Amino acid sequence: MRSPMTQPETLRQHAEQEFAHELDELKKHDRHERPANWLLSPWAVVAYLMGDKLDNGFQVSAKYIGSRRLMEIAVATLATDRALLLYGVPGTAKSWVSEHLAAAVSGNSTLLIQGTAGTSEEQLRYGWNYAQLLANGPSDKALVPSPLMNAMRAGKIARVEELTRIPADVQDSLITVLSEKTLPIPELGSEVQATRGFSVIATANNRDKGVNELSAALKRRFNTVVLPVPSSEDEEVAIVVKRVSEMGRSLQLPAEPPALKEVRRIVQIFRELRSGRTADGKTQIKSPSSSLSSAEAISVINNGMALAGHFGDGVLHPRDVAAGLIGAVIKDPVQDTVVWKEYLEIVVKEREDWKPLYRACMELE
Numbered sequence: 001m002r003s004p005m006t007q008p009e010t011l012r013q014h015a016e017q018e019f020a021h022e023l024d025e026l027k028k029h030d031r032h033e034r035p036a037n038w039l040l041s042p043w044a045v046v047a048y049l050m051g052d053k054l055d056n057g058f059q060v061s062a063k064y065i066g067s068r069r070l071m072e073i074a075v076a077t078l079a080t081d082r083a084l085l086l087y088g089v090p091g092t093a094k095s096w097v098s099e100h101l102a103a104a105v106s107g108n109s110t111l112l113i114q115g116t117a118g119t120s121e122e123q124l125r126y127g128w129n130y131a132q133l134l135a136n137g138p139s140d141k142a143l144v145p146s147p148l149m150n151a152m153r154a155g156k157i158a159r160v161e162e163l164t165r166i167p168a169d170v171q172d173s174l175i176t177v178l179s180e181k182t183l184p185i186p187e188l189g190s191e192v193q194a195t196r197g198f199s200v201i202a203t204a205n206n207r208d209k210g211v212n213e214l215s216a217a218l219k220r221r222f223n224t225v226v227l228p229v230p231s232s233e234d235e236e237v238a239i240v241v242k243r244v245s246e247m248g249r250s251l252q253l254p255a256e257p258p259a260l261k262e263v264r265r266i267v268q269i270f271r272e273l274r275s276g277r278t279a280d281g282k283t284q285i286k287s288p289s290s291s292l293s294s295a296e297a298i299s300v301i302n303n304g305m306a307l308a309g310h311f312g313d314g315v316l317h318p319r320d321v322a323a324g325l326i327g328a329v330i331k332d333p334v335q336d337t338v339v340w341k342e343y344l345e346i347v348v349k350e351r352e353d354w355k356p357l358y359r360a361c362m363e364l365e
Contacts, residue, residue: 012250014110015063015103022048023104025058035079037155037197039107042075048104049075049097063100064093065239070225071097077223078105078157083178083200085163085222091293092227093239094203098159101201106156111147115162121173124148124166125183138187148200149183155197163202164211171218174200178221207291229274229293236267236294243298248305255309258301258316265354266297266321273329273339278347285343288329288336300324322360341365 016023023039026048032041040048049071051062064071077084078101086094102109113124122128126149132142151158163171177183181194202222204214214222230236240263248257268279270292277284290296304321308314330336348358 015099016107016109019048019061019063019100019103022060023107025054026060026104029054029056029058035197037195038105040104042072042079045075045101045104046071049100062242064097065235065242066093066227066230070227073223074101074225075105077225078199078201080223081181082223083202083221085224086201086203086227087224088205088227089207089229089293090205090291091295092229093295094205094227095161097227098161098201098203102157102159105199106151106197108156109159111151111156112159112161113147115160115164115166117165117167119166119170121170122146124160124170124173126185140188143185143188148177149192151200152177152181152183152192152194152198155195158198158200160200160202162204164204164206164214166212168212168215171212172215175217175221178218233264233267233271233279236271236297237264239294240267240297240301243294244301244305247298247302251302251306253302253305253309255305255312255314255316258305262316262318262321263297263301265357266300266325267294269325269343269348270294270297270328272347273343283346285346286339288331288339290329290331290336292328296328300328317360318357319360319363322357322364326361326364 026040026044030041030044032043034041038045046068047060049062049064050068052060054060074084074086074097084101086098088094099109102111113119124146126146127144128138129142129144132139136142145153148158148160150156160166160174177194178200181198183192183194185191204211230239237260241260244263245257248255272278272285273287274292276287300321301316301324303324304316307320307323308316312320326340329340344358344361348354348361
């Protein structure tokens with residue numbers, strides 16, 4: 001029985017907590033020059049992201065599987081006076097990279113503003129404690145700093161997720177911060193000037209409905225790094241296997257890690273539907289409206305592992321992934337249903353070792 005004084009386990013740790021031992025080890029062995037207020041040097045930040053083996057044999061795990069040069073460009077940007085915009089289709093690890101960059105550079109990934117259609121200028125800049133404001137008027141005590149303001153004061157990285165979801169006029173309130181490195185507070189006749197080490201990492205995707213295009217003035221303040229979908233099936237399989245294993249341990253799913261062939265099958269389905277043709281290039285197929293990213297493949301497999309562990313024999317079978325697979329593909333109930341049924345009949349049904357998956361999907365139909 002859990003003691004009443006025992007702290008409950010968190011469902012998900014921040015990057016700087018989960019990988020604290022790796023950050024500490026890198027810091028001990030980091031002999032490269034560090035910019036002001038950086039936890040690690042740019043070289044060590046890239047080593048943390050891409051994985052590396054240190055001189056003492058310590059293995060740093062890879063957080064991002066893809067182009068090392070892209071990560072070098074991203075880290076180099078943060079060492080200049082430019083902000084960084086991570087851009088790409090959904091599920092290309094933009095938020096994941098943003099979190100780990102902030103953790104490795106600042107030791108703090110929590111200075112976060114989540115962009116939505118309802119994000120206001122106060123959430124980006126600062127707000128007020130209205131009880132204090134009414135009692136004593138504008139004052140430092142009444143001021144409620146945003147994560148952006150806190151990052152400027154401390155010389156840390158501020159993260160803005162889904163920048164293009166934020167209304168255009170609110171987005172542009174970042175221009176002064178990014179160009180002048182200062183945040184005016186007209187009500188107090190003062191300003192907050194950024195401390196060395198401050199920068200902004202923003203993420204945006206081009207597949208979201210209701211996207212607000214960045215103004216030309218704001219675009220100029222960012223260096224944009226486009227994170228692509230994995231270039232090969234093997235690379236995408238490696239990403240999915242790694243994240244499924246990590247999340248399975250974190251979620252304590254009572255199921256065995258899936259066989260490689262099961263992961264590869266899900267990845268192949270997603271890649272074929274994304275590209276509009278089968279892996280051998282012989283058959284043209286329709287693509288659904290869903291993005292079918294690596295992140296969604298990970299979600300399908302994790303959901304299947306939960307089913308297998310709690311309601312099956314602990315081994316991932318086609319029937320365990322069928323429901324998640326259908327849910328990932330079919331976002332538009334009319335258009336995507338037609339696409340999925342055609343794919344089942346033309347492709348899945350014709351592959352001998354895929355027939356159990358075909359039957360499981362048809363049973364749910």
